[in-house]
Amino acid sequence: xxxxIRGRSFLTLLDFTPAEINYLLDLAAEFKRMKANGVxxxxxxxxxxVLLFEKTSxxxxxxxxxxxxxxxxxxxxxxxxxxxxxxxxxxxxxxxVLGRMYDGIEYRGFKQSVVExxxxxxxxxxxxxxxxxxxxxxxxxxxxxxxxxxxxxRGKKLTFFGDARNNVANSLMVVCAKLGMHFCACGPRELMPxxxxxxxxxxVAAGTGAVIELTDDVQQGARDCDILYTDIWVSMGxxxxxxxxxxxxxxxxxxxKELMAQARPTAIFLHCLPSFHDRETTIGEDIYxxxxxxxMEVTDxxxxxxxxxxxxxxxxxxxxxxxxxxxTLK
Numbered sequence: 669x670x671x672x673i674r675g676r677s678f679l680t681l682l683d684f685t686p687a688e689i690n691y692l693l694d695l696a697a698e699f700k701r702m703k704a705n706g707v708x709x710x711x712x713x714x715x716x717x718v719l720l721f722e723k724t725s726x727x728x729x730x731x732x733x734x735x736x737x738x739x740x741x742x743x744x745x746x747x748x749x750x751x752x753x754x755x756x757x758x759x760x761x762x763x764x765v766l767g768r769m770y771d772g773i774e775y776r777g778f779k780q781s782v783v784e785x786x787x788x789x790x791x792x793x794x795x796x797x798x799x800x801x802x803x804x805x806x807x808x809x810x811x812x813x814x815x816x817x818x819x820x821x822r823g824k825k826l827t828f829f830g831d832a833r834n835n836v837a838n839s840l841m842v843v844c845a846k847l848g849m850h851f852c853a854c855g856p857r858e859l860m861p862x863x864x865x866x867x868x869x870x871x872v873a874a875g876t877g878a879v880i881e882l883t884d885d886v887q888q889g890a891r892d893c894d895i896l897y898t899d900i901w902v903s904m905g906x907x908x909x910x911x912x913x914x915x916x917x918x919x920x921x922x923x924x925k926e927l928m929a930q931a932r933p934t935a936i937f938l939h940c941l942p943s944f945h946d947r948e949t950t951i952g953e954d955i956y957x958x959x960x961x962x963x964m965e966v967t968d969x970x971x972x973x974x975x976x977x978x979x980x981x982x983x984x985x986x987x988x989x990x991x992x993x994x995x996t997l998k
Contacts, residue, residue: 677787677794678992679780680802681842682868686876689846693812696984696991703738703987710740712997715771718744719797720751720786722777723904727941727985728797728805732774735990744770763789772997775799778905793996795989800905803835806940807843808988813981814895817936822877825850826895829886829921830965831859831914836899836940838865841880845869850879854889856917886920890930897938898923898965915959924967928975937970939978945971 671691673684681689702709717736719729729745736743751762759782766773767790775783776797787794796804814821826844828837832853838861844851851869853860860866860882870880883889890896898921901914923937944964947953955961962968970976 673995674998675793676996678804678996679783679787679794679796681804681807681839681846682872684846686846686848689808689811689843692808692988692991692995693815695995696808696812696987697815699738699990699994700984700987709738711994712736713740715740715997716742716744716769717772717774717993718746718766718770719774720746720776721797722748722775723798725776725797727982728776728989731805731985731989732795732797732993735986735993738990739994741771741993759785760789764791767791772993795992795996798835801835801838802842803839803940804843805985805989805992806836807839808992809981809984810840810897810938810940811843811847812984812988813938813977814936816980816984817977818894818934822848823850824894825852825879825892826897827852827854827889827893829854829889829896829898829923829927830918831855831899831901831903832861832882833859834899834903836897837861840897841865841869842872845872845878845880846876848873848876848878850881852881852883852889852893854883854886855921857884859917886927887930890927893931894935895938896923896928896931896935899940900942900944901965911955912959915955915961915964918965919961922963922965922967923970925969925973928970928973935975937966937973937976937978938981939966939971941978941982943971943978 733743763786772793774795774797778800780799780801783796832855841851873880901918902910944952945966946968947956
């Protein structure tokens with residue numbers, strides 16, 4: 669019997685089986701092939717989706733907008749100033765209204781409870797474009813990129829270097845557990861994923877053959893690693909005052925050429941972006957002036973090196989998001 673997730677929301681990969689995740693990845697690969705060959709696939713013509721953004725984004729917004737239009741759908745974008753949600757109108761009321769006007773809702777913001785309530789009250793599929801807890805659409809792009817490189821991912825080691833409590837590290841641990849991979853969180857002990865989520869992932873791993881590893885040892889994290897992954901050290905919405913503390917904590921976990929050399933020769937580098945790999949941003953230059961640090965979570969030689977796949981990964985956001993929208997709305 670084929671996989672069918674029509675009508676379901678996409679809030680966290682904990683809700684999906686390995687077979688369902690692989691179905692979405694296969695569908696994304698087919699959409700990528702069709703787009704590359706100019707094959708039209710307006711399979712959802714007449715449907716309408718709305719994008720609710722409480723946090724700004726380049727890749728998430730563009731991926732949803734282009735993906736929806738490729739599928740023939742209409743798209744409405746609402747930033748925080750364009751909606752009364754949570755201000756003059758309750759979340760539940762907003763969800764009920766949007767659910768009567770739109771076939772699907774994307775939310776990118778802060779609390780996981782918000783995207784869950786949108787799904788509860790709207791009556792239509794809701795897609796998590798990022799919350800403080802999870803970033804599931806990013807994960808599909810990440811593992812799609814890794815599949816393009818390695819094929820079968822079972823047993824492949826992915827190490828996240830840095831603040832392993834954040835939404836990206838949380839979600840990487842989930843998807844690795846689901847797909848039978850070896851996930852390693854490598855960072856300071858005080859910045860590890862919460863115990864309850866680690867326990868959930870280890871329970872999943874027991875059935876898939878995955879490995880969940882936590883370490884503060886950089887060499888251990890890099891040893892036999894196939895995919896080195898990192899993210900910015902201060903996340904969106906966190907105060908700037910955290911920079912000094914985070915730099916002190918996370919500088920030993922910077923992904924640089926010495927660290928890459930300790931991984932497998934075939935290893936690749938991934939980053940969800942944006943990245944502070946040089947001084948070509950206002951924040952990057954400010955950090956350099958204050959801390960004499962020309963690069964933060966990853967050095968420029970790695971970011972621009974032959975093992976880097978972050979721009980392929982960014983493109984794959986579009987193909988995987990398109991797969992999620994189609995599979996839940998078809």
